[in-house]
Amino acid sequence: MGKGVVKKAFIDTIPVMTGYVVLGIGFGILLRTNGYGGLWALAMSVFIYAGSMQYAGISLMASSASFITVALTTLMVNCRHFFYGISMIDKYKDAGKKKPYLIFALTDETYSLVCKDIDGVDEKDLKKYYLLVSAFDQVYWVTGSLIGSLLGAIIPFSTEGIDFSLTALFITVFTDQWLHTKNHFAAISGLIATVLMRLIFGADNFLIPSMVLIAVTLIMGRKFAGSEVEK
Amino acid sequence: MSRAHAMISVAIMALVTIMIRFLPFVIFGKKQNTPKIITYLGKVLPHAIMAMLVVYCLKNISFASVGGFLPELIAGAATAGLYVWKKNTLLSIGLGTVIYMLLVQLVF
Numbered sequence: 260m261g262k263g264v265v266k267k268a269f270i271d272t273i274p275v276m277t278g279y280v281v282l283g284i285g286f287g288i289l290l291r292t293n294g295y296g297g298l299w300a301l302a303m304s305v306f307i308y309a310g311s312m313q314y315a316g317i318s319l320m321a322s323s324a325s326f327i328t329v330a331l332t333t334l335m336v337n338c339r340h341f342f343y344g345i346s347m348i349d350k351y352k353d354a355g356k357k358k359p360y361l362i363f364a365l366t367d368e369t370y371s372l373v374c375k376d377i378d379g380v381d382e383k384d385l386k387k388y389y390l391l392v393s394a395f396d397q398v399y400w401v402t403g404s405l406i407g408s409l410l411g412a413i414i415p416f417s418t419e420g421i422d423f424s425l426t427a428l429f430i431t432v433f434t435d436q437w438l439h440t441k442n443h444f445a446a447i448s449g450l451i452a453t454v455l456m457r458l459i460f461g462a463d464n465f466l467i468p469s470m471v472l473i474a475v476t477l478i479m480g481r482k483f484a485g486s487e488v489e490k
Numbered sequence: 491m492s493r494a495h496a497m498i499s500v501a502i503m504a505l506v507t508i509m510i511r512f513l514p515f516v517i518f519g520k521k522q523n524t525p526k527i528i529t530y531l532g533k534v535l536p537h538a539i540m541a542m543l544v545v546y547c548l549k550n551i552s553f554a555s556v557g558g559f560l561p562e563l564i565a566g567a568a569t570a571g572l573y574v575w576k577k578n579t580l581l582s583i584g585l586g587t588v589i590y591m592l593l594v595q596l597v598f
Contacts, residue, residue, distance in 0.1 A: 273580055339542075
């Protein structure tokens with residue numbers, strides 16, 4: 260294992276660092292506003308480690324939601340992670356001792372970095388690379404949460420709009436995947452299905468229908484995905 | 491809410507999230523040969539899911555006013571365009587984000 264892998268993992272995760280530190284700070288501030296301090300921020304970012312769920316969790320905790328509500332909300336907000344797992348089964352197959360953490364730490368952003376073909380990393384260093392990317396990302400998230408919880412009130416400039424960095428991250432990964440494949444059946448299916456479901460179900464409830472429609476479309480339309488399967 | 495109630499809520503959120511993340515590996519990971527359909531989905535899902543995440547991030551845009559979608563459109567196009575041109579992830583995300591921040595803070 261050379262320094263090269265560490266350096267590459269660090270450079271590749273810099274976009275996530277920006278987004279996670281900022282969103283983490285937002286989370287920490289909001290949590291403190293609701294009466295839960297630094298230890299809570301630390302515990303949630305270490306053990307739950309799922310950004311949008313942690314935001315949702317604050318309102319659940321603040322409203323004394325029932326445990327059933329907490330469990331069901333978590334299930335609905337996070338069930339997209341089941342999809343990430345499905346597409347990482349082969350890549351994480353022989354990861355040995357690293358595997359449990361790799362699976363635990365598979366967030367949207369980490370997934371966007373590990374789901375694509377990794378250039379410039381030796382086959383033997385690949386699992387190490389996955390581990391470093393996963394761990395770096397969680398360190399950024401935990402650090403952001405703590406900064407927000409402890410120092411949130413004294414940030415001197417307006418960070419409005421900085422959360423676009425995560426949108427931009429997904430856009431570049433999407434563009435990169437698009438440029439690397441000739442067959443765009445999957446990308447276009449995903450786009451159309453999600454836009455359609457957003458229009459039908461509204462901004463708060465469209466993720467689950469989108470995932471169902473995507474899965475059905477991809478499985479039914481297998482023959483259209485031809486060259487992508489070869490890749 | 492009592493601290494105990496909040497603590498149990500955090501534990502539930504953590505456990506359910508962990509369960510969701512491990513479930514695919516528990517169901518499909520043990521087999522010697524991954525079922526064909528799963529291998530297929532593993533290859534095509536990243537493309538479809540990245541599209542889904544982009545739409546998810548832009549879920550709150552509205553066409554009722556110019557400020558409701560133009561910042562996202564301009565910054566998003568800049569991010570993708572820069573990437574096609576320079577193939578540099580950091581440059582695309584950095585510039586795209588700065589453009590977006592300037593637009594929402596100063597223009598719209």
